[in-house]
Amino acid sequence: MTETSFxxxxxxxVKLIPEGRVTSYGAIAAFLGAKGSARMVGWAMNNAxxxxxxxxxxxxxxxxxxxxxxxFPGTRVMQQMLEAEGVQVINDKIVRFQDYFWxxxxxxx
DNA sequence: CAAATGACGGCAG
DNA sequence: ACTGCCGCCATTT
Numbered sequence: 001m002t003e004t005s006f007x008x009x010x011x012x013x014v015k016l017i018p019e020g021r022v023t024s025y026g027a028i029a030a031f032l033g034a035k036g037s038a039r040m041v042g043w044a045m046n047n048a049x050x051x052x053x054x055x056x057x058x059x060x061x062x063x064x065x066x067x068x069x070x071x072f073p074g075t076r077v078m079q080q081m082l083e084a085e086g087v088q089v090i091n092d093k094i095v096r097f098q099d100y101f102w103x104x105x106x107x108x109x
Numbered sequence: 110c111a112a113a114t115g116a117c118g119g120c121a122g
Numbered sequence: 123a124c125t126g127c128c129g130c131c132a133t134t135t
Contacts, residue, residue: 037131038117068116
């Protein structure tokens, strides 16, 4: 299993997401250089789902919607985790998403 | 090599 | 504002 690829790169970025912050698949993809491969980021997260060190709950789509919550053990786990970090979530959507948005290409530079 | 999949993104209606 | 379709890139079958 040579998963040593783009996924590993995604893990690094996701693990660097500060607590109480969120980012989008496209932002991560763009930071990795694969701008447009947002789907790949999601795929990476699918693999990362079995990783404990990957706060996938901090990664949402560009709408700030918890699209990936369906992949969690419980559909409410993701929301509870975010709320526990100070991110308010209503109707599976992050409140003030853009305010919590953490852009790796900007924060990490 | 070709087709299908995927936790997306952008644009058109 | 909401819904639907196409496009992108990488991985899998």
